Amino acid sequence: MPLRLYNTMSGKVEEFQTIADNEVRMYACGPTVYDYGHIGNFRTFVAVDILQRYLRQSGFRLRYVMNITDVDDKIIRNSASAGVSVKQYTVKFEKAFLEDSATLNIEQPILVRATEHIEEMAQFIAKLEKAGYAYRAEDGSYYFRIAKFPGYGKLSKKDFAGMEDGARVDVDEYEKDSARDFALWKAPKPGEASWDTSIGPGRPGWHIECSVMSMAELGESFDLHAGGEDLIFPHHENEIAQSESLTGKPFAHFWFHSRFLLVEGEKMSKSLGNFFTLRDLVLKGHKPSSIRFLLASVPYRHQLNFTVDGLKQAAVSVERLRNFQQRLLNGQFPADGSQAGIDLAQETSQRLRAGMDDDLNTAQAQAAIFDMVRKANVAIDAGQLGKNDATALLAVLDQFDSLFAVLKDDDAPKIKCIVEWAQAEGRAGEISKELLEAFSSQPASDGDIQEKIAAIEAARRGRDFKTSDAIRAELAAVGIAVEITKDGVRWKRK
């Protein structure tokens, strides 16, 4: 079954088709690095990550580029008030973005930065001017003349043909021919960062960077362009106008947009007090894997209600999957099984693909994997599964996790980094009590733990439960849970 994706341009779910063979050329709008990324940003980046992962899992070769917007009004304002250069300012938040992405197991694309392509943008604008699509204002700014591009509005389904500008033109923008025309290039203002280029001094407008960098990296037409739903208009509409007016060719063939999320049932905003960065959530004690799982639980085109309760539920769900994986890895299985596990694995693998093929229905994919977990547990309890069955089931878990990326128990070191960052930034007060306790106690080394586990096993063999329980309590105090199973004593970090 082929992959079907919703294409914002057509407004329909369509079969995904590439321009050339098996190769997907994909561009995603990345962050403007003026602050730490919030959970809404990461909903989009996780959605795009899952798209990217699924394309590769489906056998496509992928060339995947993401931009970093490292110059814009907010950056200029914030860096000026901080008394540092634009570069000094953005480097910090770009680093934070990359760290946060890694925290959420988001795979890193090819990154391109706006400030490293300024002259290319200037040349692009010069070409637009020559072709009559752009004009220079008296102060040296350049604007795009949307009246020259008949397709303007085709992505966002807006009809600009009948719109009269009238007399209500913004006072600040009196130099524009039409109020709808957008800035390609902004003339320098005193004290603001500016670049000297072949079209004069100034700085780029927001949209031009994506046209220039995507075409430089991926060609004049490419397969897939992704971003948050707010970018449909004006950002992506403007990219299309700039690019297609110059090349005369379709810009991106598929447009992928993820829906905004709600936090505790309301639009996230600083005034409502429900505005969270990824780091805020981790400091409150939520695991990165819980956050990623919750973000991935709701298909990308649906509004997701991000709640603390949901995070707790996600944590338990991830735990259930990890427990199952451990059971397969550590359990004793006879050499010959019933074939039931192999059949179940095959069926589940197909359900996973069917769900994902259906416009990345991650909820269906999760339902498939949980069905498998339950059925496989029953079969293991009944002693029906052999080594081959376990191997097949593990492979399906891998298939699942190569998209969802939550099974590896790597939360602790990530949390530790964020705790240390908070302490270094003077934000130690935001660290939850539980985390502080967990990281203030001397972390037990795996070797120490193994020793104590051995002591527990020895004590239990002698039915000395007092001693074994005492050691268990000791381990529990440093965040190690000990479980007694038929196959032996097992431990995990909480």
Added chain:
RNA sequence: GGCGCGGUACCCAAGUGGUAAGGGAGAGGUCUGCAAAACCUUUAUGCGUCGGUUCGAUUCCGACCCGCGCCUCCA
């Protein structure tokens, strides 16, 4: 006002013109020295409201109510 999305059990959340996935939580049980893990049973005659089409609608159509998004740079 224009364009668009959604309202499914205590919570999150799939889905279909033919009788409601999955996860969490709750209750009861099995197993266990205990705990954990795991499993079983159980929790929507019901899918915002009211009409209509149909043998049959949660699923299609209409109206209404509610929530949300975009409509000058917020993912």
